[in-house]
Every structure is written in C-alpha cells, then in structure tokens.
Amino acid sequence: MEITTNYQDQVAVVAVEGSIDALTSGDVSAHLAGQISQGYHHMILDLSQVEYMSSAGLRAIMEGLKTSRQAGGDLRLAEPQPGVDKVLRMAGFPSIMKSYSSLAEAAASFKD
Amino acid sequence: MNPPKNNRLALVIGSGAVKCAAALGVWKVLNRAGIKVDLLVGCSGGSLFATTMALGYSVDECIELTQRLWNRSITRKRDTRSFLKALLPQVFKFDERFGMIDDHAMFKNLRAVFGERTFTDTVVPLYLLATDFYTGEPVVLDRGTLVYALRASISVPFIWRPWRIGERFLIDGAVSNPLPVDVAIREGVELILAVGFETPAPRRIKSISRFVFHLNSVMTNNLYRANFAFHNLAHHAEIITVLPDFTQQVSLFDTQHIPYVIQQGEHAMEQQLPYLQRLLGENHSS
Secondary structure (H helix, E strand, O other): OEEEEEEEOOEEEEEEEEEEOOOOHHHHHHHHHHHHHOOOOEEEEEEEEEEEEOHHHHHHHHHHHHHHHHOOOEEEEEOOOHHHHHHHHHOOHHHOOOEEOOHHHHHHHOOO | OOOOOOOOEEEEEOOOHHHHHHHHHHHHHHHHOOOOOOEEEEEOHHHHHHHHHHOOOOHHHHHHHHHHHOOHHHHOOEOHHHHHHHHOHHHHOOOOOOOOEOOHHHHHHHHHHHOOOEHHHOOOOEEEEEEEOOOOOEEEEOOOEHHHHHHHHOOOOOOOOOEEEOOEEEEEHHHOOOOOHHHHHHOOOOEEEEEOOOOOOOOOOOOHHHHHHHHHHHHHHHHHHHHHHHHHHHOOOEEEEEOOOOOOOOOOOOHHHHHHHHHHHHHHHHHHHHHHHHHHHHHHHO
C-alpha cells in the first residue's frame, strides 16, 4: 500500500493505493492523524486506487473522521470503486460522511 | 490497528435462502487453499450450509444434500389450519403458531438428511441463529438435535410457524441478526469471513403475501446493514466481507440456480483469498 498527499489550498488530499485492511490501516490512521496535527483539518481521502477495504479499513476512516471533526474540520471521500463503495454503503457510511464520485467534486465541496 | 492476534478463522453465513449456497463456493476456495475453518455460524438459509459443512461433508455432498432439502416440495402444501385461524380467529383460536405453509414436508427433508445427529457430531464447532418470538432476542443454538435447531433457524416469518425448543418459541434468525458475526466475536475469533446477502424482494407485488414479504425484505435488509455497521466499527475483530454479486435474479426456492450461486461465491472468495492468506501467514509467523 502507498500513501501520497498533496495540498489544495487548506485541504489535504490523501491518496491511497492498494488495500486498506488490518495490515495497512494503522498507516492510514497515522497518516490522517499526521495531517491534522500539521493543521490540515479538512481532508479528502482519495479512494480511486483502493481495491479492497476490510473492517479495519472502515475503522481507520471512522477514526480519521472523528479526529478531523473534533479539530473543526471534515474528512470526505472521493471516487470509491464499486467493491469498496458496496462495503461503505453496507456499513452505513453515506449517512454519516460525504462521498463524491470525483476528486474535483470533493475538492469543490470544501469551497461551498 | 493491528493484524488479528490469533489465527482462528470463523466462517459466518448470513440469511439469504438459496443465495446462501454461495458459501459452498467460499468453502471450495478455502479447501483448495488448504485453509481450515475453526468455527461455523449460520443464520436462516445459511444454517443449512453451515451445518452440512460442520458435519464434514464434501462440497459435492453439500450440494446434493441441499437439493434434497431445499426444493419446491417443501412449499407445496398450505397450512390450512393457519388460514382458517386467520379467517376466523375466534372460532379457530388464532395464536402464535401461524405459518402459511405446512411444515411437514420440510421437517421430513431435514430428518432425511440429518437424522438424529446433534451438535456433538460436528467436526467443526457450529452455532446456529434463531430469534425468540416473544422478546425478539437473538438465540444462539449450539447444543441438542440439529434438526430442531435448523427448523427453528429457518422459520421464515409468515411462511413457517415458529418452533418450540424448551420454553422458547423460536423464529428465523434473520429477524434479529441476519449476519451474526458477533457470535464468532463472542467466541474469541478475531478473523471472520462474513458471507452476507440482501433479502430479495418479490418481483411484482400482486398479492397480500407478496406485499408482506416485500416489507419483510425491507426491514431485514435495513437490520442487516445496521448490524453489519455496528459490528464492523465496534469491535477489533477483522471482518472480511465476502459479498457475491448476482446479476441473475435468485429467488427463495430457485434451486436450479445453485451452480451459478456457488460460482459467484467462489469468485467473491477468490478475490479475498490473497489477503486472507497474508493475514494467516502473519499470524503463523508471529
């Protein structure tokens, strides 16, 4: 799994490539927490290159969401692929956080 | 977040009638890869497959047994007394023992396949889910005669009347817990393969029974998602979801689709296999 981050204005765009599961979710959590501690409270998790997500991955996203909101920001999802989107929907994520079909839409949502 | 601390593996098969046969596809992949399951949990239709697997039958035997068990013969005869009770509740004394289908044929099939075997005859520990009719609580069945536990677990609301075990009136496990991963978590398993299905709704709503089944499907599916969400987020166990895709419509008794359903289960499991093997490898090496 690889994590890369770029910054658009005050929004950290965290792109993950690979799986977010029990073997990798700790790195994702630490990375999201790191962005918040650097002052990037608004984050987008780019899921376009994530092929699989297990329960540990869901918990990592939830943790990132809680931490960002506690800091006054938000974590939003971009481009979840069908398999990952299915798991996110089953776990009720659409009712608690915002998800967009493209990165551009997710970025624009922070300007609204 | 860390990998699971132990390498005990549970296979949880949720409710879903014929779709539950996808678990046989999962089983095939696990067998091919030499991966042993330490615990089996079944709910409703999933109970039938969990039980045949727990008894040590081969995949082909499981398919054959399923076709003997679950076919249209079990729905042919209506439960006349229940209909009379519904029409004239005072005269025929309506009570909780209501079901539209006579359960004798289904019970006979269960007996023919499982005989008098009990939970102690299983080669893998087995847990079956039912629901207490009065309190709505999930009830985990793990002792006694398998046929009775199965009969309780598959008491589909409105179709088959509740089944009494001891002092409890039991109905379909799907009413309280359609994908019971929590049973495996309670047993201390940290690595769970969860094979789940949404309940199909009738294609057309053209009778009161279909209207009722539609509402039942809506409620069961919402419960399925809510439970899944809770258990994924509230526990530290690693839940690997195996969600077969069905492009063909598979209804309650479409047993002719079993080969297709198994194939879809096999395909879904193959996608998760590399990750499962990595996790098991990590645990073996630690």
